[in-house]
Amino acid sequence: MKIKDNITSNGSNSINGTLTKPKELLIKDAIFIRDKGCLTKVRFLDIMYLKGDGNYTTLVTKKKSYSLRNILKEFEELLPGDLFIRIHKSYIINVNEINTISPKEVMVDEDKVPVGRTYYQNLINGIQKLGSNGLD
16 A cells, blocks of 8 residues: 555555544535625525635625625535536535526526536536427
């Protein structure tokens, strides 16, 4: 068993030659974000979409929006891939919140979120469609 970068072949960590189990998350269906000096739990299912703007990301939930000092890429790596999809260089959406899709925008609840040309085909390929109106 070869140790490389403190990870063994069985996925456990090695610290000073002592094997330890990988860290298990206590809460798997949510993230905690800093809001007014506290850590606030935000369930993945409550997130409607995220908008990146440089070093900041706006996280929009059903009840509230949060401005966070994290880049969108950090959220993309953290959020479950079966629930979220990147549809624009600046937007990630919750697939369960999609109401309508057009080549240029997606309606998420009552908000219009732009769709990037390079992301549109990936979005369309991931949904079930009936009928054809020339969008695919």
